Amino acid sequence: MSPLQTLLDIPYGAASGRLLSLDALRPESDSGAALPVVLWVHGDGWYSGNKRFVIHTHKLDFLVRSGFVLASVEYRLSDEATFPAQIHDVKAAIRWLRAQPEVLGIDPERVALAGFSAGGHLAALAATTVGVPELEGESGSPGYSTQVRAAIAMGAPTDFIQNPAASDSLPDPNSAGVMSPEQRLLGGRIEERPILARLANPGAFIGKDTPPFLLIHGSHDEIVPVSQAEYLYQGLEARGIEVTFIRVEDGNHGCWPAEQPYPKTPIPARIERWMVAFLEKHLQKKPGFDLHGVHRIHAGAVDRLPANE
Numbered sequence: 001m002s003p004l005q006t007l008l009d010i011p012y013g014a015a016s017g018r019l020l021s022l023d024a025l026r027p028e029s030d031s032g033a034a035l036p037v038v039l040w041v042h043g044d045g046w047y048s049g050n051k052r053f054v055i056h057t058h059k060l061d062f063l064v065r066s067g068f069v070l071a072s073v074e075y076r077l078s079d080e081a082t083f084p085a086q087i088h089d090v091k092a093a094i095r096w097l098r099a100q101p102e103v104l105g106i107d108p109e110r111v112a113l114a115g116f117s118a119g120g121h122l123a124a125l126a127a128t129t130v131g132v133p134e135l136e137g138e139s140g141s142p143g144y145s146t147q148v149r150a151a152i153a154m155g156a157p158t159d160f161i162q163n164p165a166a167s168d169s170l171p172d173p174n175s176a177g178v179m180s181p182e183q184r185l186l187g188g189r190i191e192e193r194p195i196l197a198r199l200a201n202p203g204a205f206i207g208k209d210t211p212p213f214l215l216i217h218g219s220h221d222e223i224v225p226v227s228q229a230e231y232l233y234q235g236l237e238a239r240g241i242e243v244t245f246i247r248v249e250d251g252n253h254g255c256w257p258a259e260q261p262y263p264k265t266p267i268p269a270r271i272e273r274w275m276v277a278f279l280e281k282h283l284q285k286k287p288g289f290d291l292h293g294v295h296r297i298h299a300g301a302v303d304r305l306p307a308n309e
Contacts, residue, residue: 015089025055151213154271155223216245222258
């Protein structure tokens, strides 16, 4: 395998009195041509996780080896700042990529968003809310567009009001209960913050400029109900946006077989190939198999990708 170049802690903006940064992976050697970039948004409930995880664990190296630069973005977690701070930070990173493409050697017109779980939510929200004043923020190269070419959301919550888990307090052996991740993000119970809950719903902002989407979700997701992907799919489809929904039958939150621990392999290889095919189509204009619509694959199936799946 060809070596990859790792770039760490690149400042892209400032908020809450401190710098915000991103990490990146790119091919060690290339032709010098500006490459498309995938901005990855980490998950872990908006209150944990970090940008370095996918870099150090090599979970997304397959994207770089497929001809994309990978940028993994830091954003303020919910114990530091409540929503919409997180989406402000993601959009600041998009603006920075457009303003200073030479730092990573990227094409500023070929930017895609991707994320898992809470990160998938922020990726979807950023992709659907270009120009929404409450969600743009001011950090990270003001004046540049936050429009992207494509978005991938895997295991993502999308509608807090229609997600029962968002309103349920999590059990805490030392107290009567603690707030759900969604409540922590909004700073209180969902029903007490309906305006913020709507602002956090990517389906509420779908319009003619919404880019193509790839949604990936396990049918037996134990953390985020698969209905969350179905809501967003239906909204995108109804508005004529190109959308691909991979429903992983019997898949858990990580899209591995339900009731089994996640294996060491980071992402099922079949899903890796779907992601690459989707990004190649929309960032590299490569022809591929038909992606549009709902596709069902099975979490425990042999690792292959038929042309019609």
